[in-house]
Amino acid sequence: MADRITLEVARYRPEREAEPVMQSYEVPLRPDWAILDGLNYIKDQLDGTLSYRWSCRMGICGSCGMTVNGDPKLTCATFLTDYAPGPVRIEPLPNFPVIRDLVVDIDDFMTKLPTVKPWLVRDEHEPVEKGEYLQTPEELDEYKQYSMCINCMLCYAACPVYALEPGFIGPAAIALAQRYNLDSRDAGLDDRHDVLSSDEGVWGCTFVGECSAVCPKGVDPAGAIQRYKLTAATRAIKDLLLPRGGR
Amino acid sequence: MSRRRSPEPFVWLLFSAGGTVTALLFPMLVFLFGIAFPLGWLSWPDHAHLLSVVQNPITKLILFGVCVLALFHWAHRFRYTLYDGLQLKRLSSAIIVLCYGGAVVGSVLAGLVLLGA
């Protein structure tokens, strides 16, 4: 195997260009290096002006999502040798405005997330002195998968509905809502219903399934969304047949 | 509490039911009546037999149900294909009338053909 590999990196500097341009760099091809290590080499040794996000470098912070040869990936979890002999094309995640180089603006998600109330909603909060809320392993398993989301935005990058529909709240937001809906300590199903069961919520999803395919943590947001469609549809039937009394 | 009741959950249920029954029943029906009989791989059933099958009230009801669900399955799926595939969401009202209206018209025709047989 060669000991160098070319990275073609998207550059976008709003003060000098109207559109992204590609710039090539040659980096060492070390067997233990991820794409992120290649980018850090560029920044340290070749071109300090390259802008990108990263933090934990171990697949838990969700900062380093980028498009690698057309696929949304965590660059800390994607290895250079898998793309040998290269070149490897690195671009920012699609479906988000590009601020600079590989950095995207995820304010849209940050605004949508709180609308699904991703926290424990209870009618009554027990006083701290009473101790912890107890939960069996089975109750934990009900929602554990959806709690694995690291907000890396790969699912939004892969979702064609999010690309086409500005209002769609998106896979991660719905999966996180389900994480709480299915948590035995939570009583917020009704509170989340209006946002989830709207055209911008689950009904906008056409089950393409790419969100689950690209998720690095196995959250399966597509499954979470379809399950809520069934929940909302069952509830709609019940409301039709047995209208809810005044609350 | 909740806003005006949206029809989305109901049309999605129709879509899902339609998708399920067509996935279960259409492969064999298309194979027999669309390919095997016309190609002569199997001989067409004789008229008297098919007439008795088609005139059976249970068959009529099941076929009617399948056709209605299949049409609403098409309507819902095609609506979103036009929204996303052809990016025609701005024509949403016309599309909704075309799709679900078409399904209603088709259902009425299905009723006339099947239940009047």
Next chain:
Amino acid sequence: MIETTGPYHRPISLFWWTRRRAYLVFVLRELSSVFVAWFVVYLLMLVSAISSGGDSYQRFQDWSGQVWVLALNIVSFLFILLHMVTWFGLAPKAMVVKLRARRVPPRAVLAGHYALCVLLSAIVAWLVLR
């Protein structure tokens, strides 16, 4: 203040669905609904022909053997198979079935759908061919 063009918004092509294999399969899957609707029409034409008597049934048989009708139905069959395979594949994700507090494994839900399909297809074939 440097003059700047601000954040870059990549435009969405009309052919976005050709860019990834998964998107292409998705769009084909969605288009299968058109062939489902076609077969409803064909089925109604068949029943109508049967109800109108032996002669119209014979005419339907001849018409169904015409090249373009046959081609359309062969294409429909392929699309309906695509619909069936993708539908059964996705059903376990939407349906979380609990049997005595344990979740039924997705593979079992999948197998159940195919088993039901085989059973119903056999019943249809028997009803038609006997």
